[in-house]
Amino acid sequence: MKVKDDFNDTEKSKNIHIESSSIIEEIPRNEANCSIRSNNDLFKKIASALFYGSASMMIMFSNKIVLTKYNFASFQALAIGQISISIFLLELFGKFGLIKLSKFDTRTATNMFPLSIFYFGNIYFGLGGTKLINLPMFTVLRRFSILMTMYGEILLLKIKKPISIQLSVYMMIFGTIIAALNDISFNLVGYIYTMINNIFTAGNGILTKKKIDNKKLNEYDLMYYNSLLSLLPMVILSIITNEYEKINSYDRWFDSSFLFFFFLSCLMGLILNYSWMLCTKYNSPLTTAVIGCLKNILVTYFGMFIGGDYRFSNLNFIGLTIR
Numbered sequence: 001m002k003v004k005d006d007f008n009d010t011e012k013s014k015n016i017h018i019e020s021s022s023i024i025e026e027i028p029r030n031e032a033n034c035s036i037r038s039n040n041d042l043f044k045k046i047a048s049a050l051f052y053g054s055a056s057m058m059i060m061f062s063n064k065i066v067l068t069k070y071n072f073a074s075f076q077a078l079a080i081g082q083i084s085i086s087i088f089l090l091e092l093f094g095k096f097g098l099i100k101l102s103k104f105d106t107r108t109a110t111n112m113f114p115l116s117i118f119y120f121g122n123i124y125f126g127l128g129g130t131k132l133i134n135l136p137m138f139t140v141l142r143r144f145s146i147l148m149t150m151y152g153e154i155l156l157l158k159i160k161k162p163i164s165i166q167l168s169v170y171m172m173i174f175g176t177i178i179a180a181l182n183d184i185s186f187n188l189v190g191y192i193y194t195m196i197n198n199i200f201t202a203g204n205g206i207l208t209k210k211k212i213d214n215k216k217l218n219e220y221d222l223m224y225y226n227s228l229l230s231l232l233p234m235v236i237l238s239i240i241t242n243e244y245e246k247i248n249s250y251d252r253w254f255d256s257s258f259l260f261f262f263f264l265s266c267l268m269g270l271i272l273n274y275s276w277m278l279c280t281k282y283n284s285p286l287t288t289a290v291i292g293c294l295k296n297i298l299v300t301y302f303g304m305f306i307g308g309d310y311r312f313s314n315l316n317f318i319g320l321t322i323r
Contacts, residue, residue, distance in 0.1 A: 044282045049291045052272075052279035056292055059268035060135070066265050067131040070258045073246035075127040076238045081262070082123065082269030083234060086227040089270055090220060099220045108217070109225060115207045116229035121200035123230065123269075124237075125193045132190030140179050141194040142292065143172045148202035149289040156206055159284070172293065205285030212281045219277035223270070 066072050094101030102108070129138055147169050153159040180191075211222055238244070252258045279288045 041282070044278075048275070048278040048282045049287070052275040052288065053291050053294065055268065055272045055275040059265060059272045060130070060139075062261055062265040062268055063127060063130050064135050065261045066258070067127070070252055070255075070261065072252075072258075072262070073250055074238070074243045075131045076124070076234060076241065076243050077247050078262070078265060079123050079127050080231070080234050080238065081266040083227045083231045085266040086223060086270040086273065087231065090224045090227070094220070094224075100218060101224060102217070102221050104228075108221075109229060112211075112217075112222075112225040113229060115204070115211060115222070116226050118200045118204035118207060119226040120230040120233055122197060122204050124234070125197035125200060129190055129194035129197050132187050132193060134185055137179065137185070138190075138194060139293075140176050141191065142198060142201075143176050144195060145198040145201040146286065146289040146293055147173055148198055149205055149286050152202050152206045153284065153286050157209070157285075159286075161286070165286075201289070202285070205280055205288055208277065208280050209285050212277070219274065219281060222277060223273050226273075 063078070066078060067075055072078065090099070090101060093099045129141075133141075150161055150166070150169055154161060180186075208222065211217060212219065217225075276288065279291060283291075
């Protein structure tokens, strides 16, 4: 009996030793997996930020060239082009299985309606502001979207921001005010459009982040419903404001260089939205807004030579440079 008990004790100790050895071996494996996931998440954050910054810069230049250099009269028509191309390509890619796109659902469309309002306003007032004021001042005024997004995250998403980040944002706003005080080419309507654009940008970013975090819809679904729900209001608004006459009387429809930039701008609308969705998904709305501001460093200085509507002054240039 004693021999049997000793045997059982020996077997138990062996099992305990084997289990402890397995746990010890598992620890480095888990640490390695965590490290790989962490590196993968970091790569997604950086890659999506670079993608968004590049796409945002390209569409800003293409929009400005179409609306100012070629003096295209209707920014609403350009918005309709961007939205229409987005709907067409998303449905095409979904049909051929290149992306996962959910079928249209009335209940989902109803739930998406508040977000689509911010999406609509972001496009409409963004293109309007781009047309009416020079690129350096447009990009500088867009800094207010960072301030609004920061407060939106604090109040709605309950995300606390360190004092160092808040001070950086306030410094940007200070530079914006200095630049605006001595803007020789000041356009009140353009300023109003851009500030309204900032409100819609902040709201669009925060609501999109909440939708993505719910994981009920992917980024393609969000883009599709936003575009679909924005198209009809944009068309109706264009009819009310008699945009057809502006489009019909435009005399460069057969200019190949204009058509190139027009369709480039339409295509970049889809690419920008996709990159923006990814950046917001893997980062935060505030990070996405800051990336937009950082890319504006290049846009600000290149924009002085694109469009031909920037008027230099020392104080304005100092305000543009403060970041």
